[in-house]
Amino acid sequence: MTALLxxxxxxxxIRSEGSLLPVLHDVTLTVDRSEVVALVGxxxxxxxxxARTVMGLLPKSxxxxxxxxxxxxxxxxxxxxxxxxxxxxxxxxxxxMSSINPLFKVSRQMEDVLTWAKGSRALENSEKKAQIRxxxxxxxxxxxxxxxxxxxxxxxxxxxxxxxxAMALLRTPELLIADEPTTALDVxxxxxxxxxxxxxxxxxxxxxxxxxxxxxxxxxxxxxxYVMYAGRVVEHGRTSEIFANPMHPYTExxxxxxxxxxxxxxxxxxxxxxxQSDRETTACxxxxxxxxxxxxxxxxxxxxxxxxxxxxxxxxxxxxxARN
Amino acid sequence: MIPxxxxxxxxxxxxxxxRLTYDPLTVLGLSILAVIVVLAVFAPFLTPYAxxxxxxxxxxxxxxxxxxxxxxxxxxxxxxxxxxVIFGFRISLFVAIIVLxxxxxxxxxLGVAAGYYGGWVETIIQRVTDVFLALPALIFALVxxxxxxxxxxxxxxALISIWWNWYARIMYTVTKSLKNQPYVEAARVQGxxxxxxxxxxxxxxxxxxxxxxxxxxxxxxILIQSGMGFLGxxxxxxxxxxxxxxxxxTAYLGTAWWISLFPSxxxxxxxxxxxxxxxxxxxxxxxxxx
Amino acid sequence: xxxxxxxxxxxxLAIVTLVGLSIIIFYLxxxxxxxxxxxxxxxxxxxxxxxxxxxxxGIDRPLYIQYFLYVWNFLNGxxxxxxxxxxxxxxxxxxxxxxTFELITISIxxxxxxxxxxxxxxxxxxxRRTSALIRILWICGIAIPPFTxxxxxxxxxxxxxxxxxxxxxxxxxxxxxITGMYFVDSLLTAxxxxxxxxxxxxxxxxxALSLAxxxxxxxxxxxxxxxQTQEDYYLALKAFGAPSYPLNxxxxxxTAMVPVLTVLGLLYASLIxxxxxxxxxxxxxxxxQYAVAAMQNNDFNVIxxxxxxxxxxxxxxxxxxxxxxxxxxxxxxxxxAK
Numbered sequence: 001m002t003a004l005l006x007x008x009x010x011x012x013x014i015r016s017e018g019s020l021l022p023v024l025h026d027v028t029l030t031v032d033r034s035e036v037v038a039l040v041g042x043x044x045x046x047x048x049x050x051a052r053t054v055m056g057l058l059p060k061s062x063x064x065x066x067x068x069x070x071x072x073x074x075x076x077x078x079x080x081x082x083x084x085x086x087x088x089x090x091x092x093x094x095x096x097m098s099s100i101n102p103l104f105k106v107s108r109q110m111e112d113v114l115t116w117a118k119g120s121r122a123l124e125n126s127e128k129k130a131q132i133r134x135x136x137x138x139x140x141x142x143x144x145x146x147x148x149x150x151x152x153x154x155x156x157x158x159x160x161x162x163x164x165x166a167m168a169l170l171r172t173p174e175l176l177i178a179d180e181p182t183t184a185l186d187v188x189x190x191x192x193x194x195x196x197x198x199x200x201x202x203x204x205x206x207x208x209x210x211x212x213x214x215x216x217x218x219x220x221x222x223x224x225x226y227v228m229y230a231g232r233v234v235e236h237g238r239t240s241e242i243f244a245n246p247m248h249p250y251t252e253x254x255x256x257x258x259x260x261x262x263x264x265x266x267x268x269x270x271x272x273x274x275x276q277s278d279r280e281t282t283a284c285x286x287x288x289x290x291x292x293x294x295x296x297x298x299x300x301x302x303x304x305x306x307x308x309x310x311x312x313x314x315x316x317x318x319x320x321x322a323r324n
Numbered sequence: 325m326i327p328x329x330x331x332x333x334x335x336x337x338x339x340x341x342x343r344l345t346y347d348p349l350t351v352l353g354l355s356i357l358a359v360i361v362v363l364a365v366f367a368p369f370l371t372p373y374a375x376x377x378x379x380x381x382x383x384x385x386x387x388x389x390x391x392x393x394x395x396x397x398x399x400x401x402x403x404x405x406x407x408x409v410i411f412g413f414r415i416s417l418f419v420a421i422i423v424l425x426x427x428x429x430x431x432x433x434l435g436v437a438a439g440y441y442g443g444w445v446e447t448i449i450q451r452v453t454d455v456f457l458a459l460p461a462l463i464f465a466l467v468x469x470x471x472x473x474x475x476x477x478x479x480x481x482a483l484i485s486i487w488w489n490w491y492a493r494i495m496y497t498v499t500k501s502l503k504n505q506p507y508v509e510a511a512r513v514q515g516x517x518x519x520x521x522x523x524x525x526x527x528x529x530x531x532x533x534x535x536x537x538x539x540x541x542x543x544x545x546i547l548i549q550s551g552m553g554f555l556g557x558x559x560x561x562x563x564x565x566x567x568x569x570x571x572x573x574t575a576y577l578g579t580a581w582w583i584s585l586f587p588s589x590x591x592x593x594x595x596x597x598x599x600x601x602x603x604x605x606x607x608x609x610x611x612x613x614x
Numbered sequence: 615x616x617x618x619x620x621x622x623x624x625x626x627l628a629i630v631t632l633v634g635l636s637i638i639i640f641y642l643x644x645x646x647x648x649x650x651x652x653x654x655x656x657x658x659x660x661x662x663x664x665x666x667x668x669x670x671x672g673i674d675r676p677l678y679i680q681y682f683l684y685v686w687n688f689l690n691g692x693x694x695x696x697x698x699x700x701x702x703x704x705x706x707x708x709x710x711x712x713x714t715f716e717l718i719t720i721s722i723x724x725x726x727x728x729x730x731x732x733x734x735x736x737x738x739x740x741x742r743r744t745s746a747l748i749r750i751l752w753i754c755g756i757a758i759p760p761f762t763x764x765x766x767x768x769x770x771x772x773x774x775x776x777x778x779x780x781x782x783x784x785x786x787x788x789x790x791x792i793t794g795m796y797f798v799d800s801l802l803t804a805x806x807x808x809x810x811x812x813x814x815x816x817x818x819x820x821x822a823l824s825l826a827x828x829x830x831x832x833x834x835x836x837x838x839x840x841x842q843t844q845e846d847y848y849l850a851l852k853a854f855g856a857p858s859y860p861l862n863x864x865x866x867x868x869t870a871m872v873p874v875l876t877v878l879g880l881l882y883a884s885l886i887x888x889x890x891x892x893x894x895x896x897x898x899x900x901x902x903q904y905a906v907a908a909m910q911n912n913d914f915n916v917i918x919x920x921x922x923x924x925x926x927x928x929x930x931x932x933x934x935x936x937x938x939x940x941x942x943x944x945x946x947x948x949x950x951a952k
Contacts, residue, residue, distance in 0.1 A: 055853055091853040098846040103869050116855035167854060349749070454627070455634035458929050459921065460887030467921050470909040471642050547759055551891050554761050555906050570761065574895070577765065578773045585769070588762035596757035603753065 002073070003030040004207050005054065005175055010067035012053060012231075020063060022279050023049055024231045027067070028304070031175065034205045036198065038218030038239065040254065041228035044274040047211045050228075051177045055091050056082055071175070087117055090168035094180035096160035100152040107132070107148035110167055117171040131170060139166035140196055158189035165196065175207040176200075182217065194221060215251070216258045219243045227251050230278040230285035233304060237311030247313040247321075249290045284316070292317045344604055353600025356593055364413040373404040377411050379562050387580045397582035400572060405583060409590045412566035415559065416594060419480055420545045424538055426484040431491025432534070436522050438492065439499025449492060456489040462548050469558045476565070479549060479558035487545070494537065498530045532609035539605055543598030550591050566591045620940055628933040635925045640681050643914045688922070694915030698907060703919040706904060711923070712794030713783060713900030714893065718885040720797065721820055725827040726878055732828070733835025733874075734867065740840060748829075748836050755829030760888045764822035764895035771818060779815050781897040786811050819896045823888055827881045834877055838870030845869075872939070879935035883928045 012024035024046050031037045039047045052058055054069055054076055069076040074085040093099040101109065110132045114123070123131070136144035139162045152160055161181060168176055178197055182190035198221055201208040210222055218225050219239055226236040227248060235248040246252045272289045279285065287297040294317060302314040307322040344350050368374045376382075382402035390397040396405035438449035456464065461483075468482035499522070502508060508525050516524070553559045553567025561568055566587045573583025687693070693703035736744045772780035779785055789800040789808040797816060800808035842848055843866065851861055890902040897903070901920060908916035 057849065057852055087855060091850075093846060093850050093853070095846055099850040101847040101851070101865050101869060103872075104865065112856070112860065113854045116857070164850070171854070349753075451630065451634060454631045455638060458631050458635045459925050460884045460928065462887040462890060463921065463924055466890070466906075466909055467639065467917060468642065470912075470917065543757065550759060551761065554759075554891060555894060556910050557906075567761075570765070574765065577768060581769055581773065584765050588759070588765055592758040592762055595759070596754065599753050599757045603749075 004033045004035075004072060005029075005031040005209075006068070006070045007050065007054070008068040008070075010050070010053065010069060011065040012049065012058075012067075013063045013065055014059070015061040015063060021276065022231060023062075024053075025279070025285075027228075027231070027233055029226050029233060029236065031207050031209060033174070033207055034201070035224070036201055036208045036210065036222045038222035038225040039209055039211045039228060040213065040215055040218050040225055042213050042274065044230070045228040046231035047228050048179055051091060051179055051209065051211060053077075054177065055089060056086055057091075087171060088173055089175045089177065090171045090173035091177040091179065092161075092164045092168050092181055095184045096157050096164055097184065099164060100160055102151065102153045104151070105148070106150055106152060106155075106163055109152075110135070110148070110163075110170065113167045114170045132166075135166040135169040136163070138169055138200065139163070140192075141166060157185050158192065161185065161189075161193055162196070165193075165200070169200070169204075172204075173206060175209070177209045177211070179211045180213070181210075183212070183214075190217075197221075214258070215243070215254045227254070230274045232285050232314065234286065234315065235311075235313040236304075237308070241308070241311050245308075245311075247307060247311065247318040248286075248315045249292050249317065250286050284314075286315075290317075294320075340608060344608055347604050347607065349600050350604025350607075353597040353604065356597035357601065360413050360594055360597065361417065363410050364417055367410045367414055371404075371407040371410050373407040374411075376403045376407055377562075377564055387576070390582050396586040397580065399569070399583045400576060400580070405569070405586055408564040408569055409566065409587050411564040412569060412587060413590065413594065415476065415563070415565050416546045416550065416591070419476065419483070419549050420542045422480055423483045423487055423545050424541060426480070427487035428491050428534070428538060431488030432495045432527070434488070435492035435495025436499045436526060439496040440503060440518065440522050440526070446496075449496070453489040453492050453496075456486055457493070461486050462551055465548060466552060466555065466557050469552060474558065474560050476559050476563065479552060482558075483545060483549065487541070490537075490541075491534075494533060495527075495530060498533065499526050502526050502529060536602055536606040536609065539598060540602035543595040543602065546591070546598070547595050617940065621937055624933050624936050624940075628929050632922075632925060632929055635929075636685065636922055637681065639918055639921050639925075640684060641677065643918050644677060644680060684918075688919070693919045696908070696916045697913040698911060698916075703915050706916070707901065707919060707923055709794070710899070710901045710904045713796075713898060714886065714889055714902055715900075716795035716797055717816075717819060717823065717893070717898065717900060718882065718889055720816065721824045721827065721885055722878065722882040724820060725824050725831055725881065728824075729828045729831030730835050730871075730874065732832040733837075734839060734863075736832065736836045737839035737843075738862075745836075748833050752829035752833035755826040758825070759891070760822050760826070761891040761895050763825055764819065764892050767818045767822055768895070778818055780818060782899055783815050784808070784811050785815070819892050819898060822895070823885060823892045826888070827885070830881065831874060831878065834874050835870065838874060839866055842866035842870050876935060876939060879931065879938070883931040883935075886924055886927065 007027055007029045010024050010027040011022075012027075013020040014023050015021075027046065027050055029037070029039070029050075039050070041047045049058075049062075053062075053064070054071065056076060056079060058064075064077055067077075071082075071085050071089065074081055076082040076085065111128060114128055114131060132148070133144050136147065141147055141159065141162045147155065147159070147163070152163070155163065165181075176197070181197065182193050185193065194217065197208060197210070200206060208222075210218065212218055215225075222239045224237065225239045225242050226233050227242070227250065228234065229250050235242065235246070235251050242251060243255065246255055275288070278288060281287075282301055283299050284290070284293070284297040284302050287293045290297065296316045300316070302316050302319070304312045304314045305319065306312045307318060344354075363370055380401070380403060384402065385398050386400055386402040388394055388398040394404050394406065396409060399405055399408065434449050438446045459467075464486050465479070465482045468485060469479045472478035472481060503526070508521060511521050511525050549558070550565070550567035550570075553565040554571045556568075556571060559565035559568050561572060569587040570584045570591075573580065573585075573587075576583060684694075691702075691704055693707070695701070696703050696706055699706055733748070736748050768780040771778040783796055786807060788796060789805040789812075790803050792799045792802050796808065796812040799805070800812055839862070848861070848866065851865060856865070886902075889900065890906060892898065893900050893902040894906060901923070905916065905920040905924075907913070908920065
């Protein structure tokens, strides 16, 4: 069975002040139908821009040098061919406070979203209203009559995120990309939204890409995880395996930095941050921050290798360990 | 409009100032201003007819077209227009600086006090600024100067009495918004007195806004003051105020257009330079001026 | 805070401000001149004439009584006599105001109709060159004094060429009096020759008056539209499939217009100041010319009255802007929820 979404060897650069800056390097990932996949990495790792490439939302300065992006056999890099297919994908964003236009009523924006997704002539007014209400209900926005009449700024962060989810549902997507959907919310609401997304994925048989910097969230929700760093995929595999047995030093660092109440050890952290030279290097992109880096790491680029069944990593140190 | 939290250190400031020179428009503004300032400061040495400033007539040389001897021509009483314009720059710059010196400290102090103390202090200062800002500046200044008297001094007093209100307003808004910031609370908890808080914690955050506004205001004050001179309120002939010179030439526009045109252009360049610099400074700090 | 309360507060503030203004202007005009009677009548009047004049002005009474008398008279339509015209200032103002009102109102409409589309179009073609052009238009517009533009226009169109009239509002006969604004009246009475006449006279003063505003509004709209494209909701709406027309002209423009409308309103109010300069240059014959003549001649009744009229206009306009803003931006209208 072919995967729903396939990204293969994606190389993306951004034109900036006369030169081309690398942003994504050889990114490969797949999402199957009805699957929940996590895309994990810190700010600047390239996870959002990968999602935007799938949706065709790249800035004008972006150049796809090579690679394929296919959704249900449709080439998503070709704007014209992708325009119909992209309607079966929905994306929600991280900051619900600013991701919805504050000056237009909820009802107005939802009607617009529905029209854009399904065409204005496809539905009767009453049918439209019914679908909107159903979407709000599915997104657990009860009292939707009142909500529809409100302006977004009158709603709480969690409610706004639910409205955005409802808008996404109006598209009846086969794939939902959620870019850090819980980051801007408080802890309790985070849980609610996450559960909502998972339940929707289950019920509607909708694939879900969960983009997050929090490996803990990935662990709780996804079947498979891709770890990204400096525009590359450095490790991927079944989430449970990655969590129990991280192979890449970066993944290890991420796990250690998850705050936890029931562990007595102190919280670790990874020093430094992603720099542009990390993205441009022909060696290992993590070598500048890696506590285990050997000489080879700074001169050669490690490729993704399946070192255990279902788990791949791009790291020379991990390769060494696996050999022993 | 949330300004930076840390006061600038002088090295940082110098680096910022150097960044100013990267923008060509700002450099243009600075160059124009530099030329004008040099001309104005050394006016008596740089103008061929410095003796003509003040009451002076020489009708045999009146209405002369621009020539090598008189690059801007001569006016209706025979004075060399170029000389008048250069000395006019002196007046414009002088007025602009004095008005700022007189109004900024006063306005800033009152504004910060109003925002910080609240209560009746706030109410009184707010109402007063409301009244002084209830008319466009030009008109209010015309009235006050018109009533006070026909001299440049009275123009300056009139402008100061209006201008401080803007600074009070700005500092009031800034102070109010920063009053409850965590670092102010921290300072208060540490026992810092009110005055210290106001001047050490709150004020430095407004320096970028103030810098931009003051630069732009220099141009704006000149704009208004020359307008007043044009209307005959404040400076009057034979004071070589640029607005006055323009006005004196309007009767002869068809025949001796140079009398009005050159001082007009001079004014435009002067104000333009302040605008260019002000915008450059604003871009530098990325500040939204109210 | 509900909307009615918001409006009431704003109106109260306006009234308080106007009262304060009237007090200041009145006291200024009475206190500062050491001898208004002498000032008004000149050095050749006799002491008796000056005393008589003082009595006429009521200067011999205590100041606060003078103030209340003045306010009472003002509200009753007795605005004192003008030294120059010898009319009740009210009738003079009624006569001159429409000219100024016409000038500034047409100016702000033109500014909006030219400046906003200019900014929107520039944002569509965004790039270094358009950005620079709009900037230059803006900076030069506000840097060049209105009287300079006016004089330059007069030279270009009146003296060096003879394309347009350069003074006053009309050359031929005036249309029937409905509003007192010649352009409007000729429209209303379908008086074509008068319409063309007044239009030709309006052109140059309007350019002089509006140039600064057009540059400002174009720049503001341009920057505002560009800002919107960087906003989170812009990307989100795009992700939801928004085609570019509703995205830009409905969502982005509406959101960007809030500051633009504010500035348009403030501009309208401050145009009356620049009108002072433009009216003198073009001998337009409006309120500003009347007021300036009064200031040059110490005609205090006129000064006080016209300043109060301008003050009422300005404060009312600012209040309307605040209230309008409060209405348009539902955040203010309905009160921010947390």
